[in-house]
Amino acid sequence: MARFRRKTCITLTGLTLFIFVITLILKSLRPEGSGFGSPFGLGLFPHLNRVEQSAVQPQIGEDTSAAKAARTVAKKMPDESAIESEAALDDFPAPNYNLHAFYYTWYGNPQFDGKYIHWDHPVLPHWDPKVAVGYPKGSHSPPEDIGANFYPALGTYSSRDPSVVEAHMQQLRAAAIGVLALSWYPPGMKDDNGEPTDDIVPLILDVAQKYQLKVAFHIEPYKGRDDLSMCNNIKYIVENYGDHPAFFRYKTSSGKLLPLFYVYDSYLLSPDKWANLLKDGGRHSVRNTPFDGLFVGLLVEEKHKSDILAAGFDGVYTYFATNGFSYGSSHNNWKSIKGFCDSNNLMFIPSVGPGYMDTSIRPWNFQNTRNRINGKYYETAFGAALDARADVVSITSFNEWHEGTQIEKAIPKTAGQTTYQDYLPHKSDIYLEITRRWAEKLVKEREKWLV
Numbered sequence: 001m002a003r004f005r006r007k008t009c010i011t012l013t014g015l016t017l018f019i020f021v022i023t024l025i026l027k028s029l030r031p032e033g034s035g036f037g038s039p040f041g042l043g044l045f046p047h048l049n050r051v052e053q054s055a056v057q058p059q060i061g062e063d064t065s066a067a068k069a070a071r072t073v074a075k076k077m078p079d080e081s082a083i084e085s086e087a088a089l090d091d092f093p094a095p096n097y098n099l100h101a102f103y104y105t106w107y108g109n110p111q112f113d114g115k116y117i118h119w120d121h122p123v124l125p126h127w128d129p130k131v132a133v134g135y136p137k138g139s140h141s142p143p144e145d146i147g148a149n150f151y152p153a154l155g156t157y158s159s160r161d162p163s164v165v166e167a168h169m170q171q172l173r174a175a176a177i178g179v180l181a182l183s184w185y186p187p188g189m190k191d192d193n194g195e196p197t198d199d200i201v202p203l204i205l206d207v208a209q210k211y212q213l214k215v216a217f218h219i220e221p222y223k224g225r226d227d228l229s230m231c232n233n234i235k236y237i238v239e240n241y242g243d244h245p246a247f248f249r250y251k252t253s254s255g256k257l258l259p260l261f262y263v264y265d266s267y268l269l270s271p272d273k274w275a276n277l278l279k280d281g282g283r284h285s286v287r288n289t290p291f292d293g294l295f296v297g298l299l300v301e302e303k304h305k306s307d308i309l310a311a312g313f314d315g316v317y318t319y320f321a322t323n324g325f326s327y328g329s330s331h332n333n334w335k336s337i338k339g340f341c342d343s344n345n346l347m348f349i350p351s352v353g354p355g356y357m358d359t360s361i362r363p364w365n366f367q368n369t370r371n372r373i374n375g376k377y378y379e380t381a382f383g384a385a386l387d388a389r390a391d392v393v394s395i396t397s398f399n400e401w402h403e404g405t406q407i408e409k410a411i412p413k414t415a416g417q418t419t420y421q422d423y424l425p426h427k428s429d430i431y432l433e434i435t436r437r438w439a440e441k442l443v444k445e446r447e448k449w450l451v
Contacts, residue, residue, distance in 0.1 A: 096439040097178035102397040104183045105159035106194040112158035119156045121147025126364045135363045144415035148401035149357045151420040153409035153428050169211040175432040176439035179248050181218040181262050189222045205246045214248035221265040227276040231284035234291050259293040266297035271311040278312030299328035305340055315346045321353020321396040321405040322368050331384035338388045352381035353396040354431050357404030375434050382438040386445050407431035
């Protein structure tokens with residue numbers, strides 16, 4: 001009996017020691033500093049440990065880049081924000097500074113502007129009263145009824161909303177666009193349907209800089225624009241915005257870094273007036289001054305080639321996204337225009353677009369509609385621009401919703417009896433993706449041209 005008790009005691013002692021040893025081993029495998037959690041040592045599996053520490057679990061089908069950003073935010077320390085901002089940019093393709101997109105800040109809504117601006121665009125009458133009588137009149141009534149044939153994924157946004165500007169810069173960067181050509185009116189001036197927007201420029205520059213984007217100025221044809229007022233405009237822009245790191249400067253063949261200005265409807269002013277600003281010795285000349293730059297005039301008709309040359313412009317752009325609408329916007333003329341520009345030391349910047357549809361505000365203008373054909377129209381335009389060996393390619397547009405030229409994300413929507421156009425069967429970012437692919441092709445083609 002005593003022998004049995006001794007045997008039982010030895011067994012219990014051995015079992016106790018075994019349990020103690022196992023406990024020590026498990027404790028050593030637990031991640032350092034953890035109170036509870038898995039006792040099986042997730043520290044041995046870094047990819048699992050990151051998820052546990054951040055407490056962020058991507059949902060099924062969630063964008064992996066979004067999950068990555070969420071994990072980054074969860075672990076952020078105040079002094080790491082700049083480093084992590086740079087790291088986040090690695091998720092985007094490199095910006096191509098020879099790819100520009102026309103950008104508009106004229107949109108407003110009640111939350112930020114006290115009313116809807118531009119989304120309520122009026123229906124424009126035909127110039128012939130006999131034709132105009134057959135079409136609707138009045139204005140659109142947002143948010144369901146807007147002055148566009150497509151509906152934005154961001155809704156009826158305000159251009160003053162910082163979150164909207166942030167989203168736009170992300171989309172531009174995702175498309176590998178390097179420069180946004182900002183539609184600009186002088187302080188206190190505006191388009192026929194909008195409000196002054198110069199005070200939005202600092203926000204645009206700041207957020208563009210965050211995403212390594214640059215901002216050029218697309219000067220609109222405001223009332224009273226002439227050589228003197230343009231001289232004052234250029235001085236204002238350079239003095240107020242020229243020192244910002246996001247302010248775009250183009251490197252010329254001589255190595256100079258000069259700001260680039262697009263001048264919309266430049267043909268409205270005579271060549272001799274423009275020469276006062278753009279030629280040496282002109283009354284208001286900016287040449288060889290701190291306000292010198294590259295000035296790009298709009299080429300609509302063939303005769304504008306000689307006018308632009310006589311005016312002293314540094315280049316031409318074509319703006320309109322409707323192939324065949326004008327001499328300048330017709331793809332089959334681009335090689336000839338490029339030849340003219342090369343012969344006269346001018347930049348050639350053709351404008352490509354995904355399509356054109358403005359019948360929401362010009363219901364009588366259906367003959368100028370250009371269907372997108374699921375992106376094929378856009379790709380054809382890009383192909384023509386590269387075939388012509390364009391110096392820079394401009395995109396009409398990022399967000400000109402009224403004319404249906406936008407590449408910004410759009411969504412399917414039906415409101416009452418109105419069904420908006422959409423990008424189906426593709427996703428909402430299809431035109432950003434097409435742009436990114438052609439941005440890569442532009443880089444490769446330019447490398448061949450420069451050999």
